[in-house]
Amino acid sequence: MxxxxxxxxxxxxxxxxxxxxxxxxxxxxxxxxxxxxxxxxxxxxxxxxxxxxxxxxxxxxxxxxxxxxxxxxxxxxxxxxxxxxxxxxxxxxxxxxxxxxxxxxxxxxxxxxxxxxxxxxxxxxxxxxxxxxxxxxxxxxxxxxxxxxxxxxxxxxxxxxxERQPFQYHYENYSEAVVKRRRKELENMGNNGCPVSQHVSADVNGPGPSSSQNAPAETAAEEEISVCAHLKDNVFNIILMGKAGTGKSASANTILTASTLYLGSKQIFPSKLCSMPVTTTCETIIFKKFRKQIRLVDTPDFFNNQLENPQEQIEACRTYCQPGQCVVLLVIQLGRFTEGEVGILEKLEDSFGWKIRKSTIVLFTHGEGFKSSLGKFMHEQPPLQHIVETCEGRYHVFKNTSKDPQQVTELLKKIPNYKNIFSKSGAKCCLC
Ligand SMILES: Nc1nc2c(ncn2[C@@H]2O[C@H](COP(=O)(O)OP(=O)(O)OP(=O)(O)O)[C@@H](O)[C@H]2O)c(=O)[nH]1
Ligand SMILES: [Mg+2]
The missing domain is CATH 3.40.50.300 (P-loop containing nucleotide triphosphate hydrolases)
Known part of the structure; x- marks a missing residue:
């Protein structure tokens, strides 16, 4: 050399x-x-x-x-x-x-x-x-x-x-405050990477799967603290959840294609008709839309008994599922509301330890093949109507067979606090 x-x-x-x-x-x-x-x-x-x-x-x-x-x-x-x-x-x-x-x-x-x-x-x-x-x-x-x-x-x-000055990070994509905080945490870690001192947690039992499951946080402040603190990176998270086969991965691909004009033939999130769950681990990808970095998180069906390590996957998803920094898309196939989906929102809230309903939009898939009236369909399924009402009436319909980006733009506009999250000053603030 x-x-x-x-x-x-x-x-x-x-x-x-x-x-x-x-x-x-x-x-x-x-x-x-x-x-x-x-x-x-x-x-x-x-x-x-x-x-x-x-x-x-x-x-x-x-x-x-x-x-x-x-x-x-x-x-x-x-x-x-x-x-x-x-x-x-x-x-x-x-x-x-x-x-x-x-x-x-x-x-x-x-x-x-x-x-x-x-x-x-x-x-x-x-x-x-x-x-x-x-x-x-x-x-x-x-x-x-x-x-x-x-x-x-x-x-x-x-x-x-x-011959040159050391490289200086420019903190354009990642805030300096986040990096400094992380540096402090890393300094407190032992040689094996375990924290010497634990994060502050709203739960007296300390952080961990069982604590988050058993003691859902009551207030917004508590929720904020109980969230896995290490990924406060100001990227906005769009998280797709729901039963297997409802179209979570297909919807993630639709969002990605519309938002990034990605036209490759390869599916970024594998999606197919299958009797077994196709997505078995949380998968993420980041892209920029309206000057804001967005992380798409595709998840497995956490409550599917064929999933090997559901708790591990819930923990992985918790990292991204932060109040104020995410929207949850609860994916349901139109015309096929099943027994297993009754009470799904409450089950998810038990697992994630905060009221995700405040940040949830029900996303119906298979919109192109649904000939009946949506109002009638919901009326005939009281548990489904209850889910939509619990999410303050937020729902949206996707045709994943269509490449029309308008359906994605319309969906993004339904995100609670959409204007602040995607406004010019809001986006800037998230990077400061
Ligand atoms: N026609 C039509 N098919 C869809 C639509 N959305 C999803 N599908 C199909 O439904 C099947 C299942 O979709 P996936 O995206 O794999 O479902 P998933 O929820 O990710 O399933 P798991 O990964 O197993 O949890 C695939 O064959 C998709 O092509 C839609 O809007 N219209
Ligand atoms: Mg999938």
């Missing part, structure tokens, strides 16, 4: 290592630090290695479509290295060295951390052949460093970092 040499050398090289495989990222960390480091501090899914010369954070795979908590990882990454590291490293192992794939990874880092990242980015390849095959990257990203892993990498990194 050879970087241009410089004069001043920073006292310590601080680096964040990204990449697909943990083994290669760890190898890079060890090579830079000059030895296999004994102290490996684990904080959530990050490995921290440090000695007197380097401080390196090995990240979980940010690039995997199935990355469970992308925002949490990004905030953790910023908190661990705030105000900014001396350099970023993208570790390219031999299995993941296709040019397209590497370009997609750099572009993703670009969109997360801003334009300046490429000036601080070293793409380190596994061997000379991969290095040669990726030289074309320099024509597209002129200011990145491209190098092969080698023994004198520490010295090269040190020299390279001496």
């Amino acid at each position: 050879s970087f241009n040499s410089g004069l001043r050398r920073p006292e310590k090289v601080t680096a964040i290592v990204f990449g697909k495989t943990r083994e290669f990222k760890t190898t890079i960390g060890n090579i830079i630090s000059g030895s296999k480091l004994e102290l490996v501090q684990k904080l959530n899914d990050f490995d921290l290695v440090e000695n007197d010369k380097v401080k390196i954070a090995i990240t979980p795979d940010f690039f995997d479509e199935k990355c469970p908590y992308p925002d949490q990882y990004i905030i953790d990454c910023m908190a661990l290295s705030s105000p900014g590291p001396s350099m970023f490293i993208l570790a390219i192992d031999s299995e993941n060295s296709q040019e397209d794939e590497v370009i997609a990874q750099i572009s993703k880092l670009h969109s997360i951390f801003g334009d300046n990242i490429t000036q601080h980015l070293a793409v380190i390849t596994h061997n000379v052949e991969i290095y040669k095959s990726l030289r074309v990257l320099k024509t597209r990203f002129t200011d990145i460093q491209l190098a092969t892993a080698s023994e004198n990498m520490y010295r090269s990194c040190q020299e390279w970092c001496s």
Whole structure:
């Protein structure tokens, strides 16, 4: 590896290592630090290695479509290295060295951390052949460093970092206050990533599945505290819940397609007719609409007895299900209201520990095939009518067979407090 040499050398090289495989990222960390480091501090899914010369954070795979908590990882990454590291490293192992794939990874880092990242980015390849095959990257990203892993990498990194100021996060997508708060939390964590001190909780039993189930919070203030505090990232969450097969994933795809003009043939959220639940874990994706970041959360049927780990999935969903920061779409198939859906809202409230009804819209699917009157259908099903009334009359009808984005715009307008959430000043405030 050879970087241009410089004069001043920073006292310590601080680096964040990204990449697909943990083994290669760890190898890079060890090579830079000059030895296999004994102290490996684990904080959530990050490995921290440090000695007197380097401080390196090995990240979980940010690039995997199935990355469970992308925002949490990004905030953790910023908190661990705030105000900014001396350099970023993208570790390219031999299995993941296709040019397209590497370009997609750099572009993703670009969109997360801003334009300046490429000036601080070293793409380190596994061997000379991969290095040669990726030289074309320099024509597209002129200011990145491209190098092969080698023994004198520490010295090269040190020299390279001496030529530039440390990277500064710009806090455009993630608020500085959130990052600072997270940094404090991480500082309080032990080596195994367990909090030394617990979050404040409205429940005297402390946080945990059973406490949230048994003691629903009574007031808005309590609700706010009892929510899993670690994901206050100001992204607005649209969460689809309901029985299996009602069309949660199909509706998520409709929202995504209309909002992002994504026209790919691949379904982002797998959706099909099946006797078994298709979605078995909470899946998320973030997009921007009306200047606001929105996270779509597709969920499994939490009450389906074929689901292996319902409580784990409810806990995963709780992270996103925050009063004031979410809308719940309770998905019901038109013309097919079942026994299992009687009392579903109350069951969900028992599981989530707050009155989600205040933020719920009933979303009917199969609108195109429903020839009867909706009023008549509801009138004939008192438990369904009760659900809609409990949600203060908020309901909407989707035709998931249609690509018409108007049905999505109309749905968004029914979100309680829609104007504040999506107004210019509201959106700005959420990022401050
Ligand atoms: N015609 C029509 N079909 C729909 C509509 N919405 C969903 N479907 C179909 O209903 C079936 C089930 O939809 P999914 O989106 O997989 O349902 P789900 O609620 O996500 O199911 P699980 O993941 O198993 O919980 C699929 O074949 C969808 O294409 C709709 O509005 N119209
Ligand atoms: Mg599904």
